[in-house]
Amino acid sequence: MSDLAQTIASFNTGRDSERLAMKYKLMRGSPFVFLRGTCHLFYARLPRDKVLDDAPPVWICGDMHLENFGSYKGDNHLVYFDNNDFDEACLAPSLYELVRLVTSVLVGASDLKLSRAEALALCHTAVDAYSAALAFGKARWIEAETSTGMVRDLFGALASRTRTEYLDRRTTLKGKARVLKVDGKKALPVSDKARAAVTEFMHQFAAGQPNPDFYRIVDVARRIAGTGSLGVDRYVILVEGKGSPDGNYLLDLKEALPSSVTPHVRTPQPKWQSEAQRVVEVQRRNQAVSQAFLHAVDFNRRSYVLRSLQPSEDRVALSDWDGKLPRLEAVVNSMAELSAWGQLRSGGRQKSSIADELIAFGNRKDWQLPLIELATQCEAQVNADWKAYCEAYDGGAFNLVAKKS
Known part of the structure; x- marks a missing residue:
């Protein structure tokens, strides 16, 4: 078994074998699904970079990507659109969150049928929206009345559900x-x-x-x-x-x-x-x-x-962008803003950065382009790892793992 296959198998040791086999099969489907299934590998491969490590420490969800946002009903009985997966949450430099989101845009471009230029444009959209939201310094939220584009479409569909x-x-x-x-x-x-x-x-x-x-x-x-x-x-x-x-x-x-x-x-x-x-x-x-x-x-x-x-839980159907890039830009813009708002909202808790530090970081211009460059390196690593995974999967390595687990 290759080192990569062994790393993935070791991480998943002890899981329910029937559902683990489903996971391995899904990860074979595309680099984007592989990225979603290997958060542990992404951070193990993430280059140690001054741009990342100098970012202010904040509470992150840990597994930020295009599919980890959705609608839910709050404890006040209203429905919101927000980040909805905190299994990997921890205290970390703020850009650990953003580099994974931007990488997911690049890796997911093929699944979404995006050109390279369109994918890079979305990366700049995310970085600009995130930094502007931090610089503004006020945490907001997204509900039906404040939603736009495909997120508004999602709220519209939810209204008729029983x-x-x-x-x-x-x-x-x-x-x-x-x-x-x-x-x-x-x-x-x-x-x-x-x-x-x-x-x-x-x-x-x-x-x-x-x-x-x-x-x-x-x-x-x-x-x-x-x-x-x-x-x-x-x-x-x-x-x-x-x-x-x-x-x-x-x-x-x-x-x-x-x-x-x-x-x-x-x-x-x-x-x-x-x-x-x-x-x-x-x-x-x-x-x-x-x-x-x-x-x-x-x-x-x-x-x-x-x-x-809940009936109110769902995700935006990103594939419905219909070749109209502004529809995807609006969604990615919202996701990046939600990330910044969450960090502002949770600031000052257990040694996370306070709003003044996050505002100052959002106003800086020295980290945006290096972050996108770093995301392209991560994209290349994910694609290479996925190809190696496919070879191991097709060779039967993960069939054996699934049976043993």
């Missing part, structure tokens, strides 16, 4: 009760042992909530979602909610693993009570309004994040 329709897509009615669709696409069957463990956990969790009956389990399955986290212990849970069958709710219970970014940053990290506390706390700091129903919990003596799955 909980019943959402449940119909994810469950099947059996008489007057629902059961999860175990279709191999969104969910896989769960063992009797795991079902009993999840049921007992939810019973204990519910006992400490104002309305315990809300959390009564109707069904549970192993959840299939994302790319990088495929194979991590994860469940989709159907609970009674506000009443069967159409008032049921779906919950996501996902193990929180250590950030794969922290081994590659020099910034000292605070001590957290658990990995889930890190994920949840940084998400709450960065988002303008916290996602509804977000909890750091202990399950099977390990750390998990428990949250709701």
